[in-house]
Amino acid sequence: MTPVKHIVFDIGQVLIHYDPDVAFRSVIPDAAERKWFFDNVCTHDWNIEQDRGRKWADAEALLIADFPDREHHIRAFRQNWHQMITGSIDESVVIMRKLIADGHDVTMLTNFASDTLREAWERFPFLTESRGVTISGDIGLIKPDKAIYDHHVATFAVDPAATLFIDDSAKNVAGAQAAGWQSVQFINPETLRADLARLGVRI
Numbered sequence: 001m002t003p004v005k006h007i008v009f010d011i012g013q014v015l016i017h018y019d020p021d022v023a024f025r026s027v028i029p030d031a032a033e034r035k036w037f038f039d040n041v042c043t044h045d046w047n048i049e050q051d052r053g054r055k056w057a058d059a060e061a062l063l064i065a066d067f068p069d070r071e072h073h074i075r076a077f078r079q080n081w082h083q084m085i086t087g088s089i090d091e092s093v094v095i096m097r098k099l100i101a102d103g104h105d106v107t108m109l110t111n112f113a114s115d116t117l118r119e120a121w122e123r124f125p126f127l128t129e130s131r132g133v134t135i136s137g138d139i140g141l142i143k144p145d146k147a148i149y150d151h152h153v154a155t156f157a158v159d160p161a162a163t164l165f166i167d168d169s170a171k172n173v174a175g176a177q178a179a180g181w182q183s184v185q186f187i188n189p190e191t192l193r194a195d196l197a198r199l200g201v202r203i
Contacts, residue, residue: 002159002162003200004162004163004164004200005158005159005162005163006105006156006158006163006164007106007107007163007164007166007201008107008109008163008165008166008181009107009108009109009130010110010167010169010186011108011110011112011117011120012110012111012112012168013168013186014089014168014186015088015089015093015096015126016085016087016089016124017085017087017088017089018084018086020038020084021034022083022084022086023076023077023081023082023083024073024076024080027073028073037070037073041067041070041073042063042074042077046059046062046063047077050113050137051112051113051136052140052141052142053137053139053140056078056113060074060075060077081119082123088126089189091190094189095189095192095193095196095203096130097126098203099203100129100130102202102203104201105131106131107130107131107132107134107152107156107158108127108130108134109148109165110134110135111136111142111143111172112135114137114138115137117133131156132155132156134148134151134152143171143172143175144169144171144172144174144175144178146178146179149179153179160180161180161182162182163182164182164183164184164199165181165182165183165184166192166195167183167186168186169185
């Protein structure tokens with residue numbers, strides 16, 4: 001296996017916690033109704049299109065046309081977005097900062113809407129400490145499409161075979177591997193430390 005020269009972090013559920021349910025507990029108090037809402041209205045598939053670059057106003061309009069009685073709840077998704085980021089994953093941040101301090105080439109690759117990531121930067125300055133970040137919402141590409149990994153390679157001049165990608169999603173890990181990268185699925189910081197050590201990255 002090619003020695004790791006470049007380390008690429010995902011952001012959500014690797015460096016920061018993301019939980020839409022938390023933001024909706026006061027909006028839709030009933031747990032079963034909240035689940036129905038996320039399963040049928042503000043779904044993952046709907047939200048990922050904002051990560052691809054769709055504007056929130058357009059996204060809301062699409063849903064309100066189909067669920068006019070849910071307009072307040074639909075608009076609450078963006079309005080309450082800041083509550084969905086419940087905090088940092090501190091030990092992951094420690095690992096990332098140690099890698100940077102030790103001279104490793106660290107970048108980020110994330111499925112994130114352009115505006116909400118910039119809000120996250122304000123709250124979590126460590127998200128700006130790597131050499132750079134590929135933001136899906138800025139370029140109109142999302143993981144696990146091969147094109148976003150290729151875009152990152154071209155932008156940051158990394159060698160795919162020598163690049164390690166860390167992501168919580170098995171699909172995104174597989175996408176990176178299909179693009180010729182090395183990749184591990186993030187489970188928790190302790191497992192990440194073990195994965196790095198196994199791949200010859202000392203921290």
